[in-house]
Amino acid sequence: MDANIVKILVSSPIFHDISPSQLDIMLECLKPKINTFSKNSYIAVQGEPYTGLGILLSGEASIIKESASGSRVIMTVIRPGDLFGEMIAFSPRKHWPASVFAQSTCSVMFLPPEKIIGECTHVCGGYKQLIKNMLVLLSTKALMLNQRVEYLAIKGMREKISIYLLEQYKINQKHTFILPLKRNELADFLSVSRTALSRELGRMRDEGIIEFYRTSVKINNLAMLRRGAE
Amino acid sequence: MDANIVKILVSSPIFHDISPSQLDIMLECLKPKINTFSKNSYIAVQGEPYTGLGILLSGEASIIKESASGSRVIMTVIRPGDLFGEMIAFSPRKHWPASVFAQSTCSVMFLPPEKIIGECTHVCGGYKQLIKNMLVLLSTKALMLNQRVEYLAIKGMREKISIYLLEQYKINQKHTFILPLKRNELADFLSVSRTALSRELGRMRDEGIIEFYRTSVKINNLAMLRRGAE
DNA sequence: AAAAATCGGTAGCTATAGCTACCGAGAGTG
DNA sequence: CACTCTCGGTAGCTATAGCTACCGATTTTT
Numbered sequence: 456m457d458a459n460i461v462k463i464l465v466s467s468p469i470f471h472d473i474s475p476s477q478l479d480i481m482l483e484c485l486k487p488k489i490n491t492f493s494k495n496s497y498i499a500v501q502g503e504p505y506t507g508l509g510i511l512l513s514g515e516a517s518i519i520k521e522s523a524s525g526s527r528v529i530m531t532v533i534r535p536g537d538l539f540g541e542m543i544a545f546s547p548r549k550h551w552p553a554s555v556f557a558q559s560t561c562s563v564m565f566l567p568p569e570k571i572i573g574e575c576t577h578v579c580g581g582y583k584q585l586i587k588n589m590l591v592l593l594s595t596k597a598l599m600l601n602q603r604v605e606y607l608a609i610k611g612m613r614e615k616i617s618i619y620l621l622e623q624y625k626i627n628q629k630h631t632f633i634l635p636l637k638r639n640e641l642a643d644f645l646s647v648s649r650t651a652l653s654r655e656l657g658r659m660r661d662e663g664i665i666e667f668y669r670t671s672v673k674i675n676n677l678a679m680l681r682r683g684a685e
Numbered sequence: 686m687d688a689n690i691v692k693i694l695v696s697s698p699i700f701h702d703i704s705p706s707q708l709d710i711m712l713e714c715l716k717p718k719i720n721t722f723s724k725n726s727y728i729a730v731q732g733e734p735y736t737g738l739g740i741l742l743s744g745e746a747s748i749i750k751e752s753a754s755g756s757r758v759i760m761t762v763i764r765p766g767d768l769f770g771e772m773i774a775f776s777p778r779k780h781w782p783a784s785v786f787a788q789s790t791c792s793v794m795f796l797p798p799e800k801i802i803g804e805c806t807h808v809c810g811g812y813k814q815l816i817k818n819m820l821v822l823l824s825t826k827a828l829m830l831n832q833r834v835e836y837l838a839i840k841g842m843r844e845k846i847s848i849y850l851l852e853q854y855k856i857n858q859k860h861t862f863i864l865p866l867k868r869n870e871l872a873d874f875l876s877v878s879r880t881a882l883s884r885e886l887g888r889m890r891d892e893g894i895i896e897f898y899r900t901s902v903k904i905n906n907l908a909m910l911r912r913g914a915e
Numbered sequence: 916a917a918a919a920a921t922c923g924g925t926a927g928c929t930a931t932a933g934c935t936a937c938c939g940a941g942a943g944t945g
Numbered sequence: 946c947a948c949t950c951t952c953g954g955t956a957g958c959t960a961t962a963g964c965t966a967c968c969g970a971t972t973t974t975t
Contacts, residue, residue: 542831545817546824552831572817586816587775587802593823594776600830601772601782604760605750607837608876610963612932638953646838651932653954669953840933842962868923881962883924899923899971 460489460564463512467536470581471588477581485571487564498555498563499540505549507565509539514561519554532558541592544568607646612655615645617683620665624674631673659683690719690794693742697766699818700811707811715801717794728785728793729770735779737795739769744791750783760833762788771822774798837876842885845875847913850895854904861903889913 461478464470470478489512492498499506501521511533518530518539530553533539539555545568571585609615619641623632634641642649659665664680666673674680691708694700700708719742722728729736731751741763748760748769760783763769769785775798801819839845849871853862864871872879889895894910896903904910 542824542827544824545820546828547821548828552828572813572820583802586820589820590775590802590816590823593820593827594772594774597772597823597827597830598776598778598782600827600834601750603834604830604837607834608750637951639951648933649953650934650955654932654956657954840961867921869921878963879923880925880964884926884962887924 460512463536464510464564467510467538468592469508469510469538469541469585469588471584473581473584473588481581481585485566487566489562489564492557492561492563494557494559496557498557498561499551499553501551501554503551505540505543505551507567508541508544508571509555510564510566511535511537511539512562512564515558516561516563517556517558519556521554538592541589542596544571545589545593606644612647612651613659613683614685615647616652616655616659617680619645620672620674620680621684623672624677624680630675630677631671634670634672637670690742693765694740694794697740697768698822699738699740699768699771699815701814701818701821703811703814703818711811711815715796717796719792719794722787722791722793724787724789726787728787728791729781729783731781731784733781735770735773735781737797738771738774738801739785740794740796741765741767741769742792742794745788746791747786747788748783749786761829768822771819772826774801774819775823836874842877842881843889843913844915845877846882846885846889847910849875850902850904850910851914853902854907854910860905860907861901864900864902867900 461475464478465473465475473481488507492514498509498516501519513535515532515534516539517532520530533555540551543549543552571589606615606618609618623634624630626632636644638649638653642652645652656665656667660667662679664674664676664683666675691705694708695703695705700711703711717740718737722744728739728746743765745762745764746769747762750760763785770781773779773782801815836845836848839848853864854860856862866874868879868883872882875882886895886897890897892909894904894906894913896905
């Protein structure tokens with residue numbers, strides 16, 4: 456196995472805490488397929504049969520949700536070492552719920568999911584770790600989605616902003632900090648329109664709760680911010 | 686172990702394809718605790734320490750997400766044999782991300798998660814199946830949450846209703862069917878107010894798209910319903 | 916069977932947030 | 946140095962959906 460590929464794989468969460476030597480043995484068992492996809496081609500097509508747990512080895516790809524009416528929405532961009540299709544691997548569903556599109560030339564390793572819970576329980580030392588990684592990975596994914604639901608379920612704009620800022624304040628432990636998201640991205644994350652977001656931020660500034668310039672924010676009145684979050 | 690409990694457990698997805706005799710051996714290893722909860726009490730409280738992977742043995746409970754402002758979103762309703770807390774079991778987080786509420790008197794079995802990837806790999810025959818079941822369960826959970834995020838991200842009321850009804854239509858394969866949720870629950874699920882939901886349903890009826898009475902719905906104009914979903 | 920609670924539809928009012936449009940400030944490119 | 950592009954704030958208009966209130970129909974409780 457190519458040393459470069461091994462390097463990518465050991466850095467991937469799915470092979471976390473598995474040594475390169477163990478990995479070599481495991482790859483013998485797993486018999487992964489490595490495919491190359493040219494720029495602007497589909498790595499996976501929404502609705503078509505599932506082709507296995509994907510690990511991006513090189514290139515850049517995006518996960519795209521295509522609606523019935525044909526509109527395409529980019530969900531995420533994935534980079535070398537990232538996984539895709541991990542949610543479907545062990546589910547009864549056997550078709551892609553979204554498309555994966557190569558933004559540049561990509562090489563991808565596909566693992567047949569049934570091999571992960573395969574025969575080599577007793578042989579491969581890394582087996583148990585792989586299972587554990589998969590469980591942690593799926594748990595983390597589910598929890599992230601759960602947090603997203605939490606934010607989306609919040610009704611008011613003021614409330615969303617307040618809770619978001621309080622969370623950032625908690626992380627930074629300072630009254631002045633830099634947001635990790637640009638306005639556009641923040642609007643997407645909170646699922647509101649950018650203009651309405653800017654407007655509400657402006658109001659909060661007028662009320663003396665916060666000050667801001669671009670992505671930097673200063674909390675002037677923590678009590679009022681807390682009240683805004685209810 | 687009570688024969689009735691064993692009956693519930695073998696029907697539970699976590700012990701799927703595990704024979705009662707294997708189950709008996711495994712329960713020796715797992716050392717589960719069984720607790721009883723009275724109607725309208727909390728089985729688990731959001732934010733409090735994690736008490737283990739739960740299996741509902743009897744009664745009916747709902748998993749609810751409570752936001753800071755006190756608004757409650759129903760995630761799912763669980764019945765005997767169903768699990769809860771499976772997301773946290775393998776994650777670093779050690780507190781409940783949501784509450785579990787007993788709608789009627791419930792008895793619940795709690796499994797210590799560390800036991801699942803435990804020591805008894807070589808002893809218990811059902812071990813491998815249990816892991817596989819956990820992976821299937823978590824995948825399914827993640828997919829469900831994903832779907833929920835997709836619903837919440839939808840802006841328009843008409844769009845939400847249309848997509849929901851089309852999904853129900855797809856499940857039932859009939860133009861007339863019974864919704865699995867009451868108005869209140871449906872409003873919660875779609876994260877809209879009940880009155881606005883009723884109003885929009887009324888409009889759709891006036892436009893000849895659907896007919897309905899309580900939880901029963903008849904689709905009169907599938908093409909228009911599809912158009913409403915964009 | 917009466918009383919209480921739940922369920923669901925309707926209406927009017929209003930706050931909210933989405934949309935379009937515009938404009939200025941930086942950043943990157945030729 | 947123009948130029949183009951992205952980023953972000955502002956304003957006006959309007960559609961949308963939330964809220965309160967009410968009422969009749971069901972279901973559950975006593």
